[in-house]
Amino acid sequence: MFKQWRLSRQKKRLKDPAFQFLFETPLDEDLVCFDCETTGLNPKKDRLVSLSAVKIRGQCILTSQALNLTFAQDQAIPEGSIKVHMIRNLDTQMGLSPQEAISQFLQFIGGRPLVGYYLEFDIAMVNRIIQPWLGIQLPNPTIEISERYYDQKWAQQSKTMMHPSIDLSFQAILEDLAIPNFGQHDAFNDALMTALIYLKLTEPNRKS
Numbered sequence: 001m002f003k004q005w006r007l008s009r010q011k012k013r014l015k016d017p018a019f020q021f022l023f024e025t026p027l028d029e030d031l032v033c034f035d036c037e038t039t040g041l042n043p044k045k046d047r048l049v050s051l052s053a054v055k056i057r058g059q060c061i062l063t064s065q066a067l068n069l070t071f072a073q074d075q076a077i078p079e080g081s082i083k084v085h086m087i088r089n090l091d092t093q094m095g096l097s098p099q100e101a102i103s104q105f106l107q108f109i110g111g112r113p114l115v116g117y118y119l120e121f122d123i124a125m126v127n128r129i130i131q132p133w134l135g136i137q138l139p140n141p142t143i144e145i146s147e148r149y150y151d152q153k154w155a156q157q158s159k160t161m162m163h164p165s166i167d168l169s170f171q172a173i174l175e176d177l178a179i180p181n182f183g184q185h186d187a188f189n190d191a192l193m194t195a196l197i198y199l200k201l202t203e204p205n206r207k208s
Contacts, residue, residue: 007139015135019106022139026112031056031143033115033198034067034105035190036122037085039077043124048098049077049087051126052187053108054195056115059203061195067108068188070095085185102129113141117170117194120144145194148201149173173197 011023034053040046051069055062070087072095082088096104105126116122119142127137146168153176157164167173174181174193177200182189 010136010139013135015133019134022106022109022111022136024111026110028057028112030062030112031115031198032109032112033061033191033195034109034122035116035187035194036125037087037185037187038125039073039081041121043121043128046125047071047073047075048101048125048129049073049081049085049092050187051101051105052191053105054188054191055112056195056198059199061192061199063192066188066191067105069101069104071101072097085187098129099133102126102133106130109140111140113143114138115143115145115194115198117145117190117197143198145197145201146173149197152201177201 007023011020014020014023032053032055034051036048037050038046038048048071050071051067053067055065070092073089073092077087077089077092095101114123123138123142131137150166150168153166154164157166167176170184170190170193171181173179174197177197179193179196179200182193184190184193
């Protein structure tokens with residue numbers, strides 16, 4: 001009931017009716033997995049540098065329909081951030097303004113559920129742009145894969161261990177699920193690997 005009340009409040013706060021589709025039930029059952037690269041880890045002051053998203057349809061990842069966005073920067077990207085994601089200011093010169101990029105992202109996701117790894121941070125970065133612009137935060141349902149992974153590992157290990165120790169690092173999850181690491185800190189690679197993790201965790205014959 002609280003979710004419905006919160007969603008209703010969000011609808012009333014929407015400043016631009018052109019984005020009403022965010023509150024509508026999608027015509028398909030696709031999910032969207034997305035990941036961001038940023039100038040830092042503080043959603044209150046850091047900026048988006050790149051964002052990639054892929055759709056999941058059933059047990060398939062629609063990589064041919066992936067969305068890859070680069071954000072123009074009005075300030076220098078910190079050296080420490082460049083060392084992580086290898087994106088320089090030079091690489092963002094043809095990037096989109098934050099509003100243009102996020103508009104494309106919103107069109108891509110519609111009202112579909114969002115899948116991610118520590119998704120709260122990525123959503124906070126997007127909300128920082130849409131809150132003052134549209135008056136809302138992302139209303140989409142969310143699926144946190146680290147939470148799903150934890151629940152499954154706990155169900156397995158608690159049968160034989162009193163206090164299971166579960167490593168939720170991205171690399172540990174990849175290794176445990178036998179998923180190759182394509183290279184982290186690249187928005188598309190991270191979104192793709194996260195989508196693969198989701199599919200592995202939701203395999204029809206997978207045992208908890």
